[in-house]
Amino acid sequence: MNIVLINPPHTAIGSRIPDDHLPPLGLLSVAGPLIDDGHAVRLIDAEFGPMTISEIVGQIGGPDLVLIGHSGSTSAHPTARAIAEAIKSRHPGMLIVYGGVFPTYHWREVLAESQAFDIVVRGEGEETMRRLAATLAAAGALATVPGIAFRDSGDDVRQTAPAQAIADLDAYRVGWELIDHSRYSYWGGKRAVVLQFSRGCPHLCNYCGQRGFWTRWRHRSPELFAREIARLYREHGVELINLADENPTSSRKAWLAFLEAMIAEDVPVQIVGSTRADDIVRDADILHLYRKAGVVRWLLGMENTDEATLALIKKGGARATDREAIRLLRQHDILSMATWVVGFEEERLSDLWRGFRQLLSYDPDQIQALYVTPHRWTPFFRIARDRQVIETDIRKWDYKHQVLKMKHLSPAALVASVKLIEVAVQARPKALMRILFHRDAEQRHSMRWYTRMGRRVWFHEIFEFVFHRRHLKDGPRLESFWGAPQDAEEESMLRPKRATKSLDAAE
Numbered sequence: 001m002n003i004v005l006i007n008p009p010h011t012a013i014g015s016r017i018p019d020d021h022l023p024p025l026g027l028l029s030v031a032g033p034l035i036d037d038g039h040a041v042r043l044i045d046a047e048f049g050p051m052t053i054s055e056i057v058g059q060i061g062g063p064d065l066v067l068i069g070h071s072g073s074t075s076a077h078p079t080a081r082a083i084a085e086a087i088k089s090r091h092p093g094m095l096i097v098y099g100g101v102f103p104t105y106h107w108r109e110v111l112a113e114s115q116a117f118d119i120v121v122r123g124e125g126e127e128t129m130r131r132l133a134a135t136l137a138a139a140g141a142l143a144t145v146p147g148i149a150f151r152d153s154g155d156d157v158r159q160t161a162p163a164q165a166i167a168d169l170d171a172y173r174v175g176w177e178l179i180d181h182s183r184y185s186y187w188g189g190k191r192a193v194v195l196q197f198s199r200g201c202p203h204l205c206n207y208c209g210q211r212g213f214w215t216r217w218r219h220r221s222p223e224l225f226a227r228e229i230a231r232l233y234r235e236h237g238v239e240l241i242n243l244a245d246e247n248p249t250s251s252r253k254a255w256l257a258f259l260e261a262m263i264a265e266d267v268p269v270q271i272v273g274s275t276r277a278d279d280i281v282r283d284a285d286i287l288h289l290y291r292k293a294g295v296v297r298w299l300l301g302m303e304n305t306d307e308a309t310l311a312l313i314k315k316g317g318a319r320a321t322d323r324e325a326i327r328l329l330r331q332h333d334i335l336s337m338a339t340w341v342v343g344f345e346e347e348r349l350s351d352l353w354r355g356f357r358q359l360l361s362y363d364p365d366q367i368q369a370l371y372v373t374p375h376r377w378t379p380f381f382r383i384a385r386d387r388q389v390i391e392t393d394i395r396k397w398d399y400k401h402q403v404l405k406m407k408h409l410s411p412a413a414l415v416a417s418v419k420l421i422e423v424a425v426q427a428r429p430k431a432l433m434r435i436l437f438h439r440d441a442e443q444r445h446s447m448r449w450y451t452r453m454g455r456r457v458w459f460h461e462i463f464e465f466v467f468h469r470r471h472l473k474d475g476p477r478l479e480s481f482w483g484a485p486q487d488a489e490e491e492s493m494l495r496p497k498r499a500t501k502s503l504d505a506a507e
């Protein structure tokens, strides 16, 4: 079949302010197996430009199948839908498939609210999309393909049986041939890709929108993964790997094997990603290998500095571990970025002040403030179901906008506090000294790049708040806005059959 993939232009600040763009790993992961099955596949990456909807429609040609999906799946949905509708109005007979995390759960609404999407792929896309393309090519029955939802001839929406999560991640490859690596960069102009060593997470944070999607933590072969990174460096000049993993270090044994394999490959590639503070503390004795293998920065999801809030969201972390992880990373010249979530219902100025003091004592290299954004398929959504929504534009449900009303703080008070805390933490003398004089030149480059980006985002967010944001005074309840809690459907696929080299998070 002739297939076109579309990566929608994302409206979030994380996509628009940096001058860098990363390859759309989700779409490329679906593409690899399709190409191997003999389909002709092409990618339109509309993040560049960004392209307008009419430019996208103009470039589409006459494929048999259009595939749309975006990693920032909730906030990208209105754009994905607008693209699908524009394509359908120009080419009414063209078949459009939609995939990714948000449509996996909201498939009923997605298919009911618009005729533009014909089929939704639920869960990971590699195997399901292969089966779907083969079925469509043979004019077979959609009902026989596990892991999809579609509109049947009577215009009812229905889903098929859940798909089985992939047991052997090494059996599928990324369709790198669809991109020109020289167009993609991150971290201040470094040629870069997004890659996954593992999928999922064994922890149980109740606000997490990713864990249930992948159903179970699995990892690729450490040696094959290191070999792929080395090949990307040697053949395409890739200098930076942005790990898409939720939690790559879950298994010390597998992670250590990866570090050793990377060191043996001996390529000057830098690695950034996210992980948990407790894993860093667990690995105190091998952190020198992290750095030697190329790890230069971890994003640590601190989420909050208040023990009661950490218990509410079942983070399973502790303040002492968070602080210790940052200290250990610094000892090994690895940067730490602490994410910090605000907007909990009962939060007051005194809590923000305490949080600020805690952040100072953690002493991270970078911080990122995020706003509580409950996804309907998480247990936290049920806890927050009666809260009032103050932002009904889904494009703003991107963690960088307050979307729920707080009991004691107005949006203006919250945003002003966050902006002040960001300046006070990022511009404290210790942090400035590190940006100017860090002993490692690469890390100086990273910190300066992040500071430049941060400055642009900071002003943009204040400008946007003052001149463009209108918060609803009497908005709908969370549950009326999105629909009933869906935590019972949190695991989007059947758990994978046990793979030989995988599922060893506890080791």
Ligand code: B12
Binding pocket: 010, 012, 013, 014, 015, 021, 022, 023, 024, 025, 026, 027, 029, 030, 067, 068, 069, 070, 071, 072, 073, 074, 075, 097, 098, 099, 100, 101, 102, 121, 123, 124, 125, 126, 129, 194, 196, 209, 210, 242, 243, 244, 245, 246, 398, 399, 400
């Ligand atoms: C790397 C990354 C980025 C990168 C790069 C984005 C890029 N070019 O891909 C950067 C730093 C730019 C970024 C920015 C943002 N991100 Co981001 N990002 C990630 C991260 C770490 C990995 C995404 C990824 O590649 N996953 C791996 C791929 C393989 O998975 P996947 O995309 O889901 O695809 C699979 C399936 O979903 C399915 N599939 C996907 N699409 C399609 C399409 C079809 C047709 C089919 C059949 C199947 C299919 O098949 C794929 C293979 O199985 C995730 C966290 C995470 N661990 O996933 C957050 C994450 C995706 N980001 C998130 C957000 C909010 C953002 C921002 C909006 C933040 C901001 N406010 O600025 C921006 C904006 C959007 C953007 N451009 O992505 C949220 C999204 C939440 C949601 N459900 O909406 C996540 C989940 C983080 C989180 N804490 O929850 N991000």
Ligand code: SF4
Binding pocket: 200, 201, 202, 203, 204, 205, 208, 209, 210, 211, 246, 247, 276, 301
């Ligand atoms: S540790 Fe991170 S990825 Fe794992 S469940 Fe918690 S928030 Fe999700």
